[in-house]
Amino acid sequence: MKPTVHDIAAHAGVSLATVDRVLNGRAGVRAPTRERVEAAISALGFVRDVAAANLAKGRIYRFTFILPANDNSFMIGLRRQVEEAIQWAGRERVSIRIVDVPAFDDAALAAALEQAGEDAIDGIAFVAVDSGAVRDVVERLAERGTILVTLVSDLAGSRRHHFAGIDNIAAGQTAATLMCRFLGARSGKILPIAGSLQVQDHRDRLKGFSDHVARSYPCRALLPVVEGADNPERVAALLREALRHREDIAGIYSFGAGNRGLLTVLEEGRGQEAPVVIVHELTEISRQGLLGGRIDAVLNQDAGHEVRSALRVLKAGADGAALLAAQERIRIDIFLKENLP
Amino acid sequence: MKPTVHDIAAHAGVSLATVDRVLNGRAGVRAPTRERVEAAISALGFVRDVAAANLAKGRIYRFTFILPANDNSFMIGLRRQVEEAIQWAGRERVSIRIVDVPAFDDAALAAALEQAGEDAIDGIAFVAVDSGAVRDVVERLAERGTILVTLVSDLAGSRRHHFAGIDNIAAGQTAATLMCRFLGARSGKILPIAGSLQVQDHRDRLKGFSDHVARSYPCRALLPVVEGADNPERVAALLREALRHREDIAGIYSFGAGNRGLLTVLEEGRGQEAPVVIVHELTEISRQGLLGGRIDAVLNQDAGHEVRSALRVLKAGADGAALLAAQERIRIDIFLKENLP
């Protein structure tokens, strides 16, 4: 049988309370006593039953997810994943609260972080927007021991404990390789469509893409990037405009949201050979595009994985436990029509 | 506060023991009493604390993983994942045993299943080999309530509860699309290299690949498949032979193990344009091949995901709980040099 606190107490000749003090590193135990207990722990190979400890403590993990009130499919999906986690969490002594903030609003995010910090909770997951105000709060909360996890969009160089998201530079490079290999010998240029270059993710994707094309496929030219503001109508307008002015668009790399607009325009067709199209995030729209053959590949980050990973990291952080880095790495999924989940 | 069994007992005017009987569906409760308890449960919105229940019961989940004693990197990795899970399992009241069987030996597998079944355990995960004997044992164990999960290789049409693995037909189709798109206008044929066509996985991959090429890229010809027996030396010999006899090999799809042999031959170079190479399973070898540019894409199933998913399914099955199908679907990963984890 696995040893319990009783075995340790007996072996060390002390009471349960003392074993508990040593186990939890609480003060008020004389060094020799502490050593006897520690000796017993390692002699018997004791490992504490965390479930039992949590039961006794009435421990409830309190986490807050700060999510942008953004209406694109990806963010809606992310939110749904958090909501699903809330269901599950109820049975597992973890309580999750969702706090909404306007999208891309750093002041609002800073305020929300501040507020969440007031609530004396164990940890916060949030979609980062980079600014001095946000960095200040993060610094202060980290100092106070709150576990902070960035979700989808990182705040590199800050004291957040972990980033649950993908490497967007690598994602851009991946898109570049796929695009250029799919284009093969075909001539023509590539049109990059961003959501907003104010956001780190999009900047990274563009950088990864442009650099990789320049380095590995130097003959392939890129058109100037356009910003669709994650808005289908705007994306459609920009794309129509671009296609009217240029006959030589052979590829489109859309790395923001608003792909409904993209598909609308693509479906208008124009007699010419269809461009190679690569977009980000698997949504109902991009899935349809893939199945219908208008989209050639979708790069994806799995919102479910991100949320569950963030929760594991938050919990491990709250317990002061280590975590398997390999298990928490979020993959850059490549989906073709054939390997759609 | 969340209601506990005490609240239910008080509300229904019965003792804890009776609440427990109803909660666990045990016999010996008069219908009216049972109904009072059930009313209390739904009135208070009670959900049982599984951790506390397991503590009280001293419940330990007992699972057995039956793994082929196969020395290829993928199987070694799979085994390592199970071993890692064993570490974690100790703290979570689950006990996992690994049982080895010779690879591709259905009689041995049937015997191992039989034996594991004797041990009165909760569930078994196993890499299936298809045969009547295996199907018989599976049928019998399922009948007796043992939870059975196939791992990596399925036993379709049997009474196993779940398959933790990928859709290999879809994997073959995915390889076909990537191969033909990467080849583009380049002429030449594709050489398929199997491990063994005795195994369902490999047959499925070949079928998915061949059918998809025939359907979507009808001008592209396939050479007859060769079987490398998952053995690097044999793969190397077969490939050298093929390259000597044919000058027109433009693509290689290797969907078994033994890719060390493949890389050795590719590195010999031969002045001609290098073929497009797609292989299965991300291992140290295939990673090197990808980074070195000899391999163009790796299709992968994540052994860690498969093992952890199998465990979740086994546990849920043992608890009679439902599971999120979406969360348990194993992805067909596509790795290029750029999105390598």
Place this chain on the structure above:
DNA sequence: CTGAAAGCGCTTACAG
């Protein structure tokens, strides 16, 4: 058919 009491492994006031 139903209940009182002890116990799972750990923690927490409270005394001393």
Place this chain on the structure above:
DNA sequence: CTGAAAGCGCTTACAG
């Protein structure tokens, strides 16, 4: 600085 006792939410013999 240390310990005896009660309790977390649930289950299990044992009595009746």
